[in-house]
Amino acid sequence: MDAGELLRRYAIGERNFSGVNFSRLHLEEVDLCGVNLTGAELTGTHLNDVNLSYANLSNASLQRATLLGANFESANLSNARLDGSEAEYANFKAANLSHANLSGSFQGVDFSYADLSNIYMDPGWIEEANISYANLSNITTYQSTLNKVNLRGANLSNAFFSDQTRLQKANFIGANLTGMGIGELLTDCIYDTETIIDEKTRYLFIPGIDFFDIFERAIFIGSGENLNSANLENTDLSDLDLSEADLSYANLKGTNLSNSSLFQANLEGADLEGANLTGADLEGANLNDAHLYNAIFYSTVMPDGSIRDDDC
Numbered sequence: 001m002d003a004g005e006l007l008r009r010y011a012i013g014e015r016n017f018s019g020v021n022f023s024r025l026h027l028e029e030v031d032l033c034g035v036n037l038t039g040a041e042l043t044g045t046h047l048n049d050v051n052l053s054y055a056n057l058s059n060a061s062l063q064r065a066t067l068l069g070a071n072f073e074s075a076n077l078s079n080a081r082l083d084g085s086e087a088e089y090a091n092f093k094a095a096n097l098s099h100a101n102l103s104g105s106f107q108g109v110d111f112s113y114a115d116l117s118n119i120y121m122d123p124g125w126i127e128e129a130n131i132s133y134a135n136l137s138n139i140t141t142y143q144s145t146l147n148k149v150n151l152r153g154a155n156l157s158n159a160f161f162s163d164q165t166r167l168q169k170a171n172f173i174g175a176n177l178t179g180m181g182i183g184e185l186l187t188d189c190i191y192d193t194e195t196i197i198d199e200k201t202r203y204l205f206i207p208g209i210d211f212f213d214i215f216e217r218a219i220f221i222g223s224g225e226n227l228n229s230a231n232l233e234n235t236d237l238s239d240l241d242l243s244e245a246d247l248s249y250a251n252l253k254g255t256n257l258s259n260s261s262l263f264q265a266n267l268e269g270a271d272l273e274g275a276n277l278t279g280a281d282l283e284g285a286n287l288n289d290a291h292l293y294n295a296i297f298y299s300t301v302m303p304d305g306s307i308r309d310d311d312c
Contacts, residue, residue: 003027010035018056058096078115102126103144132171156180177204177256249285 001020009017010032018038025045028105039059046066053073060080067087076096085104092112102121111131126149133153143164150171158179161167228246234254243263247270254274263273264284271274271291278298285303 053091145168151175 001017001022001150003025006022006025007027015034016036017040018036019040020037021041022037022045022212023041023043025042025047027045027047027050029049031051032055034054035052036056037060038056040057041061042057043061044065045062047070047275049069049071050067051071052075053071055072055075057072057080057184058076058078060077062080062082062085064084065086067082067085067090070087070090072095072149073091073093074090074095077092077100078098079100080097081101081185083101083103087104087106087109089108090106091110092104092114093110094158095111096115097111097119099114099118100116100120102116102119103124104200105125106129107125107127107203109126109129110291111129111134114129114131114134116136116139117133118140119136120140121144122140122216124141124144124146126147127145127147130150131154132150135155135267136151136159137155137157139156139159141160142162144161145166146161147166148169152171154172155176157176158251160181171241210242227250229249229251230247231251232247232255233251235252236256237260238258240260242257242265243261244265245262246266248266249269250267250271252267252270252272252275255272256276257280258276259279261281262285265282265288266286267282268286269289270287273291274296275292276296277300278296279300281301282303283301283305287303297310300308302308
């Protein structure tokens with residue numbers, strides 16, 4: 001079936017296209033909300049900016065598909081194959097991807113509240129993605145990269161990351177990491193007292209290394225992030241967009257904030273002793289009662305828009 005026939009039949013109210021061969025189909029910016037593509041063959045398709053929200057794509061093959069900006073919100077992609085696919089900036093919010101093969105590229109994707117349980121990636125690339133409050137229990141990854149991902153409140157219980165998987169610069173605040181295993185130490189990650197671990201968390205079995213030493217630096221904080229009173233001492237927060245973030249009363253001693261945007265950020269009462277603010281943008285930021293002893297100011301944009309060069 002070609003694109004024209006699909007769109008014509010959809011327009012007159014037909015929704016069931018289960019098992020149909022649509023390989024190498026080219027569609028862009030069309031509405032297929034609620035369509036039934038169960039078990040459909042979609043290998044090599046181009047579905048850029050297509051609305052597939054609430055669609056049923058369970059057991060469908062989307063191998064090597066191009067899905068840039070596609071909308072899969074609340075869609076059913078359980079057991080679907082997306083290996084080799086490119087889904088940059090696609091929306092999978094609240095979608096069911098359980099047991100799917102995600103061995104593809106997912107930069108800037110929204111996976112928030114999605115069911116990603118038992119997914120498989122070998123290899124996979126997920127970067128700068130929102131995976132907050134998603135279910136990633138029992139996932140398996142090999143030779144994959146998860147970089148600058150927001151896993152706030154996510155369930156990663158019994159997730160397995162091989163020693164060839166890179167998992168860094170992740171936000172684990174409030175995440176469930178019970179029974180989680182990884183072959184290498186995590187660095188550049190955020191955790192807090194709400195991050196859940198137990199005696200089965202396999203980091204604890206690394207001789208001579210305390211679990212929380214693994215989370216020794218924090219990197220990924222999105223704009224508008226609430227990190228009130230967070231302990232981010234000696235972390236590397238350089239080159240990030242922290243605009244409008246709530247860092248009030250946070251411990252930022254020795255933190256590297258060089259070249260980061262803190263535009264209109266709330267730093268009231270924050271401890272910035274020895275922090276590196278080289279090239280940072282603090283325009284509109286709240287520095288009331290902030291502790292700035294020995295902080296480094298070089299080409300720093302101050303709250304009033306002036307440039308401070310104390311350390312030039």
